Amino acid sequence: MRVRLNAMQGDRAAGVLLGAACGDALGVPYEFGSRTLEPPPRMLGGGLGDYAPGEYSDDTQMAVCIAEVAATGADLREAAALDRIAANFVRWAAEGATDIGIQTQQVMALVRGHDGDGLGAAMREAAERLHRQTGRTAGNGSLMRTGPVVLAYLDDPHALAEAARAVSELTHHDPLAGDGCVLWCEGMRRAVLDGTFDGVRDGLALLPPQRRDQWAGWLDDAEAQPPQHFPNNGFVVTALQAAWSSITRTPVPAEDLANGVFACDHLRDSLYAAVGAGNDTDTVAAIAGALLGARWGVSGIPLAWQRIVHGWGDHRSADLIRLALLTTGGGRADHVGWPGCDRMESPIDRPLMAAHPDDDGVVLGNLLTDAIDSGVDAVVSLCRVGRRQFDRVPPENQVQVWLVDQPGANANTAFALDQAARMVAAMRDEGHKVLLHCAAGQSRTPAVGARYATVRTGRDGTSALAEMRKLLAEHGYGVNDELSQVVQRLG
Structure with a gap:
């Protein structure tokens, strides 16, 4: 049973993918210090992949791979859906990837030549094999792409936790990577439904009991320290801490319309802070952007960003919104065919x-x-x-x-x-x-x-x-x- 969203909740659901994409594209020029950061950050392009201005990187590209399956109404915990996500990852790696994380690239290499039924299980086994070899598979690469998962389970936090972990484990075997995805997904779920950031803390209850206190301490540290305190953010824990710090330590402005100050400027200011964390700037900002988009909605994202953000699959803002809302609708458009119809009909019969x-x-x-x-x-x-x-x-x-x-x-x-x-x-x-x-x-x-x-x-x-x-x-x-x-x- 899918939850029925009101207009504000729909706005916030639509903001998840787009918020992540905007954070991603904002961070691209500054990844690993490829360009000197002069505040405020801008969507200049360049970076490690010679990106166009506003072009998002592998963070959002992989999220699109998941969203294309989620938008059909599939249960992402089932083998068939995981096969399709895995196939999208393989296709993306072969045809559209502008950048691939080292860990994800290693997993892709281990399943080369495998296709059809069972690809998801094969990819998960490859990730497990890599973990046995290295003991280091808790990178930030599954957390950065987890946004689409939440939109399929807004009505069921326990199913959401299962799905978040299942999709994470396709490439990241370490339970810490799955924990990070569970916490962030619950944060986004509550943000969409309630318009708060409370879900990240509340998500601790969805983790195994033996790791809850550890994660609570990590969240405490993030709230006590600025984003720059977590520069080694290729690790899922520090990536989440940098993103959480950028959100929680950035004040929500008191609205002052006469002077052009809006509460939702918090989204912009928090993403500036996320990029300012340094190192893996696009990923930290994409992680933060997904939660910020879930809290403030599409209507809280600057239109200058919405206009130019784009990337793999020829997806622009409207396409990311379409994938998000089809996911919340279980793969179905509304009664007039939106989103996804070719044309919307006018309520009047006379052009203006x-x-x-x-x-x-x-x-x-x-x-x-x-x-x-x-x-x-x-x-x-x-x-x-x-x-x-x-x-x-x-x-x-x-x-x-x-x-x-x-x-x-x-x-x-x-x-x-x-x-x-x-x-x-x-x-x-x-x-x-x-x-x-x-x-x-x-x-x-x-x-x-x-x-x-x-x-x-x-x-x-x-x-x-x-x-x-x-x-x-x-x-x-x-x-x-x-x-x-x-x-x-x-x-």
């Missing part, structure tokens, strides 16, 4: 195509607005869209904002609205003509349009909203009270 009163390079529209007819080459969507909704617009110029047109349904209303307006501004500064739209062109579109006006002209939100009302009156303009108040409160 109105120039923004302060900038005719911004087109205000709805789901019926044809991007090419309106002459745009960039789109900022404030609603759910299909995978081919704007297939003639370059994917790097399509940004989707998680903003629900229902008061009380958004976890980060002000941040998402402000980010949307600033993304329009950034695209305009790049010379793009931008379509700004929601499903009907009402409420969300004029609200963000008004915020864009305040960003560009310095006018107050009240007058900007009035201007939007006058412009779109004939189209059934309306902005719900929550969005109106946010626009007026933002500085």
